[in-house]
Amino acid sequence: MPHLKILFFLLISLKLQAQSAQEIIESADSKLRGKSSYSEMSITIVRPKWQKTMTMKNWSQGNDYAVSLVTSPAKEKGTVFLKRKNEAWNYLPSLERTIKLPPSMMTQSFMGTDLTNDDLVKQSSMVVDYTHKILGSQRILGLDCWKLQLMPKEEATVVWGKLIIWIDKKDFMQLKVEFYDEDEELVNLMMGHDVALFDGVKLPGKIEFIPLEDEGHKTIIKYDVWQFNKTIPSSYFTTQYVSRLK
Amino acid sequence: MRTTYFIASILFMHFGLLGQEKEHSWWKDRVQISGFVKYMNTASIANLDSMITDNLIHNRLRLKVNITNKLTSVVEMRNRIFYGEATSLNPHLGGLLNDDYGLIDLSFVPVDKQAFVMHSILDRAYLKYSAQKWELRVGRQRINWGVNLAWNPNDLFNAYSLIDFDYQERPGADAVRFQYFTGGLSSVEFAAQPGSSLDSSVIAAMWKFNKWKYDFQLIAANYLKDITIGAAWAGNIKSAGFKTELSYFHPKSNFADTSGALSLSTSLDYSFKNGLYLNGSLLLNTSGVSEPLNASSLFQTFIGDITAKSLMPSKLTYFGQISGAFNPKLSASMSLFYMQGINMLLCMPSIVYGIEENWELMLTAQAAFGSLSNTFKSMGSGVYLRLMYSF
Numbered sequence: 001m002p003h004l005k006i007l008f009f010l011l012i013s014l015k016l017q018a019q020s021a022q023e024i025i026e027s028a029d030s031k032l033r034g035k036s037s038y039s040e041m042s043i044t045i046v047r048p049k050w051q052k053t054m055t056m057k058n059w060s061q062g063n064d065y066a067v068s069l070v071t072s073p074a075k076e077k078g079t080v081f082l083k084r085k086n087e088a089w090n091y092l093p094s095l096e097r098t099i100k101l102p103p104s105m106m107t108q109s110f111m112g113t114d115l116t117n118d119d120l121v122k123q124s125s126m127v128v129d130y131t132h133k134i135l136g137s138q139r140i141l142g143l144d145c146w147k148l149q150l151m152p153k154e155e156a157t158v159v160w161g162k163l164i165i166w167i168d169k170k171d172f173m174q175l176k177v178e179f180y181d182e183d184e185e186l187v188n189l190m191m192g193h194d195v196a197l198f199d200g201v202k203l204p205g206k207i208e209f210i211p212l213e214d215e216g217h218k219t220i221i222k223y224d225v226w227q228f229n230k231t232i233p234s235s236y237f238t239t240q241y242v243s244r245l246k
Numbered sequence: 247m248r249t250t251y252f253i254a255s256i257l258f259m260h261f262g263l264l265g266q267e268k269e270h271s272w273w274k275d276r277v278q279i280s281g282f283v284k285y286m287n288t289a290s291i292a293n294l295d296s297m298i299t300d301n302l303i304h305n306r307l308r309l310k311v312n313i314t315n316k317l318t319s320v321v322e323m324r325n326r327i328f329y330g331e332a333t334s335l336n337p338h339l340g341g342l343l344n345d346d347y348g349l350i351d352l353s354f355v356p357v358d359k360q361a362f363v364m365h366s367i368l369d370r371a372y373l374k375y376s377a378q379k380w381e382l383r384v385g386r387q388r389i390n391w392g393v394n395l396a397w398n399p400n401d402l403f404n405a406y407s408l409i410d411f412d413y414q415e416r417p418g419a420d421a422v423r424f425q426y427f428t429g430g431l432s433s434v435e436f437a438a439q440p441g442s443s444l445d446s447s448v449i450a451a452m453w454k455f456n457k458w459k460y461d462f463q464l465i466a467a468n469y470l471k472d473i474t475i476g477a478a479w480a481g482n483i484k485s486a487g488f489k490t491e492l493s494y495f496h497p498k499s500n501f502a503d504t505s506g507a508l509s510l511s512t513s514l515d516y517s518f519k520n521g522l523y524l525n526g527s528l529l530l531n532t533s534g535v536s537e538p539l540n541a542s543s544l545f546q547t548f549i550g551d552i553t554a555k556s557l558m559p560s561k562l563t564y565f566g567q568i569s570g571a572f573n574p575k576l577s578a579s580m581s582l583f584y585m586q587g588i589n590m591l592l593c594m595p596s597i598v599y600g601i602e603e604n605w606e607l608m609l610t611a612q613a614a615f616g617s618l619s620n621t622f623k624s625m626g627s628g629v630y631l632r633l634m635y636s637f
Contacts, residue, residue, distance in 0.1 A: 084430075102517060
């Protein structure tokens, strides 16, 4: 009987811990997204001998709606990526056509960067598709952080086999993420830098994605504008509006 | 002299004002200029011992002015300079290029020498009024109703050919287009490209909606001498894309006694994690032929003569494409068209290299193989080297 009691307590505390891990991830996630968000950013692809930069504007509404407009370079300017729940479209201004994308396109590199389309539109949400566990505490950029482990749920169609995430305890910023493949081998690293205030929210203004198998390769995202909880008309997330975005 | 001074001072004042912060931002917010300049060298090979080369300088100038928040004017100009062997061998080039099939002639040939031809055309010139629930466009515009990559039977206003790789913008149609948005992913649309009679006009209505995670569209049209109904969908089978597009054309004269033509294309596409993209398509054109062609100009039958009704000369055509990027700067693709019955294969390999932010180099070839006197052999090919600068 006492054993049963201990087991019961253990179960409860495990459940409590699981919940708080979930809460940490949720706080970090909702902080990034807000109810809605608008951002202007540059993405730089770094390779050993050259680099390439493009700029984008992004609008998002909750978890389900996101749209991105490429603003440079000239050749890609006006290209739009629209995501509504599990459906995605691509608008090509030179063809003046909106193309429905196959779901397999989501796991592919976004315009040659070290990020997948998925990473960008956050289809595979860290909240929904993974189970969460606190591993401990560690300091990143001098800030006290939770170290969490995320394992994909069985039914989730995600690319990664495991994620280790560091989130600071005070402001719930994601400061470091390790991406493991199905064989639990570390393949990608994400690092946050240049913490600043965006629209009153403390966030890393520069994020580096580093694929570990290719030396000298990385993708740097730099945020110039980042706003939260502004009213975005729902028409922004429609196939009819893609040619009007500016 | 006085006039020149007057114009100069106006210009000076204008640019002076532009220098000021307020005016500058008005200009920046309202006017967008973009485009590209391409230089392309072409080598056409009829058989191995004869090669004809040619050069093309190709510029596109796009001007978009947001007159008010709702009213926009769009003007796009296509300027081309042809010079070289092939140009000098075609004395009619200037005349051929000058044809403008629109309501208003917006095509000019300022220079028409034997080995040097210059051609300019305004292939977009329209006004757009965008309200929250609707949009009206009047003028020369691209009305792109296509859904598929390779063939678009629903593209009633300007048929598109992948083979014509250097003009993906396509000519504009002189038309009126009205779209009414009934929901986030649904709309009704009406478009008319008037001609001198009903038989030279395209008047069409389209209903678009999204259901079961599929995009659907239904079309009814007066398409030149035919009555047309069309449909298309774009969705997925598991994680592969599945798109189908069809149009049925029935002649208006002797409606009961004649048979119509069906143009149907269907495709599956898939992207692998490493970026490799595959597309397989099929085109059925019931008005096409199924015996070897006797065309004097091969590529003309694929590019020049295509309409939504007849996108390929053969009854049944298969298409396959594989493409991928070696790195963010270097990508390659291979497209194959096989015309059953005509027994002809068209190969289009292509390599694209992004040199600098706005500079791109492309090498493309087109090679046709077919059966002539019971042997399958080369029927001509072209190699195209293109340097492009975008702005």
